[in-house]
Amino acid sequence: MLHIPPEDVEFIRDSCGPEVVDGLLGLDGEGYRWSELCLRRPLWTVPGSSYTGAVLMAVLVAPSPRQLVMKVVPAGAPGREASVHAEALDAVPEFAKLHLVGRPYQPLDLPDGRTVMFQEVAGGSLADVVPVGSLGRDEQSQVIGTVVRGLLAEWNATALRTATPVQVTVPEFLRRELGDVWREGGSLQAFGRDLDIFDPSPPWLYSDGMRLPNPYLLVKGGHPALPDPTVPVLRGLGHGDLHLDNVLVPKSEKVVQPHAYRLIDLCTFSERADLGRDVATLLLSVLVPHVNHRNELPPDQRHALLRFVVDPDVSHRADIVPGAAAQVTAVRNTARQVMRDWGDPWDLQFLLSLTAAALRFTTYSGISEAGRTWFARLAAHACGEVLARTREKEGTARPPVREPGRDSFTVPGFGHADPAPHDRSAGFVPNQGPKRPEWQRETGVRDDRTVVGFGPDHTVVSVDSEGGIRRWTVSGEPLPGAGGHAPRQQLGHQSLVASLTHSVVVARPKELEIVHFPQRGGALRPPPVPLRNGDHFLVTSGGDVFATHDGNYLTVRNCQDGAPIEALPCPPSMAASAVSIDASVVAMARSREVYIHRRGREPLRKTVANSIPHARSRIMRLALPDPGLQLAVSPSGSHVGCVTFEEVVVWSTDDGREVYRRKLTDREAREALGAKWVRLVCTETGTLFWLRRGRLSVPTAASGTQLPQFETCADVALSRDGRLIALLSTEGRLEVWEL
Structure with a gap:
């Protein structure tokens, strides 16, 4: 009869139940010729380590003396393990001998449906x-x-x-x-x-x-x-x-x-x-x-x-x-x-x-x-x-696999992307503004064409008019950048900072330059992306992707290599364009009409009032060319904003509602005339920031409230999640604020 030390009997009973002890003590079949079975000391046990709920422990048996792993397998589907293990050992014996664990003894079936298996110790050691x-x-x-x-x-x-x-x-x-x-x-x-x-x-x-x-x-x-x-x-x-x-x-x-x-x-x-x-x-x-x-x-x-x-x-x-x-x-x-x-x-x-x-x-x-x-x-x-x-x-047409859109894996209450800073259900907020300064520093670059943007992890990036790139962490610590070179950018603010990869896009005559910053350091400059003609311009919004337009088509592109993803026809005589961070919402406008493309939904078409100050009579309108305007789309595409020479309008893209409209004051309209490098930015709540003549204002507030600033502003940008705003002066002062 098999002898098991009393202290081991108690441990096995506590770990596996009395049925296992009774089964072991009753071993008398021809395959088992043991007189002794004890747990290896110090104890080697892995209770519940298998996803099947099996219990494993090391035992010593004799004669002949041998170290084994005893595995108690639960009833049900896992109970097939013993027979399946045998099939695996028999399938390719040469491989099994070298790389599987042998089963020198037949399994013991228990009345409650469980199985006790005895396996060789892999490699002959539980320590090494x-x-x-x-x-x-x-x-x-x-x-x-x-x-x-x-x-x-x-x-x-x-x-x-x-x-x-x-x-x-x-x-x-x-x-x-x-x-x-x-x-x-x-x-x-x-x-x-x-x-x-x-x-x-x-x-x-x-x-x-x-x-x-x-x-x-x-x-x-x-x-x-x-x-x-x-x-x-x-x-x-x-x-x-x-x-x-x-x-x-x-x-x-x-x-x-x-x-x-x-x-x-x-x-x-x-x-x-x-x-x-x-x-x-x-x-x-x-x-x-x-x-x-x-x-x-x-x-x-x-x-x-x-x-x-x-x-x-x-x-x-x-x-x-x-x-x-x-x-x-x-x-x-x-x-x-x-x-x-x-x-x-x-x-x-x-x-x-x-x-x-x-x-x-x-x-x-x-x-x-x-x-x-x-x-x-x-x-x-x-x-x-x-x-x-x-x-x-x-041989059948399929929709392209590569195409941007709102992230499907970041839903409220789940996922791990940063939540939006404001509850969109709260609706339009006309005068959201900077609340608390995060950090500020001198960039050392004095350039009225310098662009600022947020990269991944709220890194902050500036790009001067020759494509020189400077980068900082969210706390203001410098990161590796890259030098610029002639020729200068095509027109005004013609650079874009990518939000998913550490990359920058710079528009040059007839080509796009894309610079990547790998974690190991340095800057990678793939071959430039050629454009069909010199009238093909960068759309200075987006981030996950970017866009260009040539007057005929607005092309959404990949930030890695500039490869086209999708193309949308431009309206005749297009005056302005803007895209959301992922291009799921694209806004394009003529002088008095705004077209809003919403992926997966019907497009919206809106009209706006627009005429040049002091030339608003019908006769003068006919004699002058159509005036331009500015467009902005919030990062997620929740709102589209428009500023013309006559009015400010904001629409909600969820339902197409007009959430704000007011006439510009004469002073606002005059200040917009001939202003260089105009920039319009829209927050998730629909607040607009309007940069013209170096002054930043909130046109969605009454009379276009101007924000306090110490220096002339060169550019303004929102972070991908809409939580931070960056202000860059023409004297090279960079400030990051919480919204």
Whole structure:
């Protein structure tokens, strides 16, 4: 009869219940010839460490003396682990001997449905064998590259030689991969509802300046606005849940031995698994520490990491959180090298595997809301890349994947973007103004054409008339900048500071210069973006994206390389234009008509009064050219403001209401005549700031209240979230205020 020390009996009973003790004491089968079983001292236990709720502890048995891991597996679906583990061991015995954990004894079935398994100790040691998740980044990169190669080139060598691709639609693939977390309103659907992007579900979402398909609707399938492409898929042996803590690796003399890795917890093993699932799961588990912050990554880092995972570009590396690029490369490049004969179809399958894995990660309770929101974004980016790559093959017109819009992942009460400083439901506020100074400093540049703007994380940037760039942190500490050069800017304020990436756009004759500032330092200057003619000008608003116009079309462009995203026809004799931070609202105007384009909704057309002072008779109007005007759009696109030579008007874009209108005083109208470098800025509450002749006023207040200022103002800018305002004088004094 098996002898277990009384203190160990008590511990096992307390940890696992009396049924386990009774089962152990009753062991008398032919496979068990033990007379002694005791817990290893000091105790090695990991109660509840598995997501299945299994309890693990190290035991010593004899004869013959042996150290084992005893695993008590719960009843239900996890109870299949014993039989599935056996299938994994038998599938490729050579691989199993080197990289799986053996099962030297048959499992013990308990009356309550649970199973007790006895497994070999991975690598023969519980002290010198560690989970890969506990290693440093450099050691992790070594191991995960080796594991990915082993999964595909060794474990699946035979499967790949004999495999025939299976043609499946994207929804079929995703539903098969997601299984129970999707079916019957599972935890995945619940998280989509929290995000306000599932049930009801818009077919297209907006994230980081890009228009992407809703991954939840792709899982459902059959939506008339979304395609259901068919893709070839390779299947073979798969672990099923290969996160970093399910890979163990030994150390010899404290040095990691990557080729001696072992895979544990094989309860989700399958002989017909998606070959990309383990690779994608391993990759995303590597990224959890990078994205699992209480607050979201800064927009430039978040966007760069998302794009580097789904469509790697060397330009993304500069903005990626430290260490993440090497880890992503270790997984992606190794898998691509092993699967090079399959090539493009493998890339497509891996993007689908990333989509499914990212959606699964949104259901894990151990990941913060910020992390789960990042994985939801990743799912949208990955399936967007799938649709982009299958569009031409199907020969049908699809909406462009790259298109800006309001961020779908920052909804009230969820997500981690900074909330708007004012409740939009409060309506129009005519005289919002600077409240509290944040900081001020001398820039050293005296230039009446200098532009100021806010970059990511409220960094502040000035650009002089020759493109010289100076940058500061939100607290006023200097950051690396770049020198300028001739020729000067085309016309007035013709520079723009990007809000998602540390980039600046400068308009020069017939071309655009884009300068990037990577985190490692220095300035990157890609080749200039050519424009068709010298009459193509920069629209000095936006930020997530930017826009140019040539009198015929207003073109929205990507801040990374200036590539066109969409084009809108300009009205005849266009006098002014402005776009919201993401170009979801675009305003263009003739002398007396304003056209407001709202993405996904009907456009608005408004009329305004406009004539030059002292020339307002009908006869004089006919003799003079049509006067110009100024337009401004609030950062989110909630309001559009207009100042003509006669009046000030503000509209709400949600319902098209006119929320403010007044006639200009004669003095205001006269001061606008011939004023150089006029700038109009609109806040989220609809307050307008009007810069002309170096003086800043609030035209939406009675008689156009002028703000107190010590020097002539060269430029004014709002931060992306509308919380801060920057004022830059012609003498080089920079002030940042809270609104």
